[in-house]
Amino acid sequence: MMQIGDLIWSHSLAFTASALSLLTVTFFLKRYVRLRHPPGPFFAAFTDFWFAYKFWTGTTFARLTTDLHHKYGPVVRLGPNRLIFSKASAIPVIYRTTDVMPKSSFYLPIRVMIRGREVTSFVSILDEKRMSAVKRLLLGTFTMNSFLRQESELDHTISSLVRYLEDTKTDIAIGTTLGYWAFDSISRIAFTEDQAFLSQQQDFGNTIGGASERITHWHYWGAIPTLEWLLFKNPIMQRTGNSSMLGALAAQRLQKRLRGEKDLESQLDLLGKYLAASRRAPELINTTDVGGFLVSTMHAGSETIGQVTAGILVTLLQHSEKMAKLEKEILSASLSDMPQFSEVNSLPYLDSVIQLARPSWKGRSQSLGATIDGVWVPGGTNVSVSTAVLNRDADVFGPVAEKFIPERWIGLSEEQFRQMDHAELGFSTGRRICIGRILAMIEMKKALARLIKTFKIAPTDPSDNLQPIVHGPIRPCYNTRLDFVRREKEDVEKAAA
Numbered sequence: 022m023m024q025i026g027d028l029i030w031s032h033s034l035a036f037t038a039s040a041l042s043l044l045t046v047t048f049f050l051k052r053y054v055r056l057r058h059p060p061g062p063f064f065a066a067f068t069d070f071w072f073a074y075k076f077w078t079g080t081t082f083a084r085l086t087t088d089l090h091h092k093y094g095p096v097v098r099l100g101p102n103r104l105i106f107s108k109a110s111a112i113p114v115i116y117r118t119t120d121v122m123p124k125s126s127f128y129l130p131i132r133v134m135i136r137g138r139e140v141t142s143f144v145s146i147l148d149e150k151r152m153s154a155v156k157r158l159l160l161g162t163f164t165m166n167s168f169l170r171q172e173s174e175l176d177h178t179i180s181s182l183v184r185y186l187e188d189t190k191t192d193i194a195i196g197t198t199l200g201y202w203a204f205d206s207i208s209r210i211a212f213t214e215d216q217a218f219l220s221q222q223q224d225f226g227n228t229i230g231g232a233s234e235r236i237t238h239w240h241y242w243g244a245i246p247t248l249e250w251l252l253f254k255n256p257i258m259q260r261t262g263n264s265s266m267l268g269a270l271a272a273q274r275l276q277k278r279l280r281g282e283k284d285l286e287s288q289l290d291l292l293g294k295y296l297a298a299s300r301r302a303p304e305l306i307n308t309t310d311v312g313g314f315l316v317s318t319m320h321a322g323s324e325t326i327g328q329v330t331a332g333i334l335v336t337l338l339q340h341s342e343k344m345a346k347l348e349k350e351i352l353s354a355s356l357s358d359m360p361q362f363s364e365v366n367s368l369p370y371l372d373s374v375i376q377l378a379r380p381s382w383k384g385r386s387q388s389l390g391a392t393i394d395g396v397w398v399p400g401g402t403n404v405s406v407s408t409a410v411l412n413r414d415a416d417v418f419g420p421v422a423e424k425f426i427p428e429r430w431i432g433l434s435e436e437q438f439r440q441m442d443h444a445e446l447g448f449s450t451g452r453r454i455c456i457g458r459i460l461a462m463i464e465m466k467k468a469l470a471r472l473i474k475t476f477k478i479a480p481t482d483p484s485d486n487l488q489p490i491v492h493g494p495i496r497p498c499y500n501t502r503l504d505f506v507r508r509e510k511e512d513v514e515k516a517a518a
């Protein structure tokens with residue numbers, strides 16, 4: 022016969038199990054009910070692991086969102102607390118510039134923590150008030166005039182690039198080489214000196230690799246930031262964190278500048294401008310923040326430009342008739358030997374080629390409670406726009422929107438241009454739009470004009486399928502091997518005719 026103690030024990034166990042089951046069911050039911058109207062994958066309604074799992078198993082965000090919108094329509098539930106939208110009508114609400122929806126917790130895993138302190142970075146500041154105050158202090162830093170005062174720095178690295186291509190001629194891994202060029206260029210903009218990545222053909226201290234690993238880490242863990250913190254940013258892990266080579270370099274240049282320069286205000290480079298801002302408002306930007314801002318600008322402004330420029334060249338090689346059109350525009354424009362931005366800025370075909378080449382991106386905001394594309398979205402919900410799907414929206418970009426047709430951007434009425442430009446999110450939009458977009462356009466236009474003016478470009482292996490490499494969830498990597506053959510006079514005349 023069962024003892025009375027055993028009976029109580031088994032009843033308590035049964036009670037605990039039932040209570041736990043009830044709590045679990047209630048927990049998941051509450052999660053489900055919160056956003057029950059928008060359709061989406063069944064498991065995504067209950068757990069963010071569904072979304073994270075898709076990244077871990079190598080699905081790109083572009084592929085995932087394309088499939089989901091195809092199946093479920095323009096508004097999809099991607100997590101218990103997460104919605105994505107594919108129509109341009111969502112943009113003015115998600116990226117509005119007053120009563121701003123702040124960046125969501127998706128950005129927490131991109132933070133770098135060392136010994137309990139967050140290393141300051143533009144992209145991971147979630148406090149919109151602080152970001153606005155910082156931007157006000159840096160007013161004038163990221164403008165056309167400001168960057169054009171450093172145009173000779175960009176000329177310097179473009180000349181180094183041309184020299185390297187002339188000497189090497191063949192079998193050039195274009196993504197790697199343009200990554201080195203872009204890194205040296207942003208170094209010159211940041212400290213008025215480059216790091217010789219291009220001439221040495223080396224990613225010293227894994228600087229470029231490290232930046233791209235940071236982005237990969239962010240994408241793997243963005244959907245589950247609390248677990249990321251527990252695994253990678255707990256106090257023990259933070260103690261083992263070391264400053265990167267770029268962090269050490271920025272700190273060293275900063276100290277040197279502080280010791281050596283009396284008149285910081287007159288410096289043209291980013292370091293000078295960040296230091297001047299810090300002097301004006303040390304409570305907002307302290308000296309350590311200056312180092313953090315330098316590193317984050319250099320990270321944000323190197324791999325992006327290198328990859329987009331490589332992508333443009335490879336895409337043009339896939340479409341020889343478009344390349345011929347661009348060659349004709351550039352070769353008949355009587356550009357200076359080193360094209361100045363004032364000469365290349367108004368080349369319409371070059372401009373349209375670059376418009377098309379910006380990568381799709383997935384910035385996320387946190388709703389403050391709003392109706393987005395006809396759906397009521399409660400406060401605290403993570404919302405974003407599926408740029409890969411929007412970029413192919415025929416209602417905005419016309420028929421065959423998925424094809425590489427630069428002509429799409431030419432001869433538009435003001436209204437048509439406004440509509441397409443508004444939906445083009447390659448640099449994001451709203452308050453957190455890319456602060457380096459003007460520099461990116463200057464660099465890319467100058468470099469592309471100079472390369473196409475100087476060289477006939479072709480794949481090293483004529484049977485190469487010219488497709489980018491897709492590693493896991495991150496955007497495709499363009500690193501095709503190319504030949505650069507210096508143009509002869511007759512070739513120039515023929516292409517320009």
Ligand code: HEM
Nearest residue numbers: 143144321322325326329382384448449453455456457461
């Ligand atoms: C073709 C080149 C570039 C592309 C496609 C690009 C794209 C973007 C995008 C999509 C964002 C928004 C990211 C997000 O909030 O999730 C962004 C932010 C940012 N970009 Fe760029 N960018 C480029 C070049 C540059 C350059 C050259 C610089 C440096 C001068 C730069 C500095 C930044 C910074 C600091 C942010 C963070 C701004 C903020 O959070 O408010 N970018 N960029």
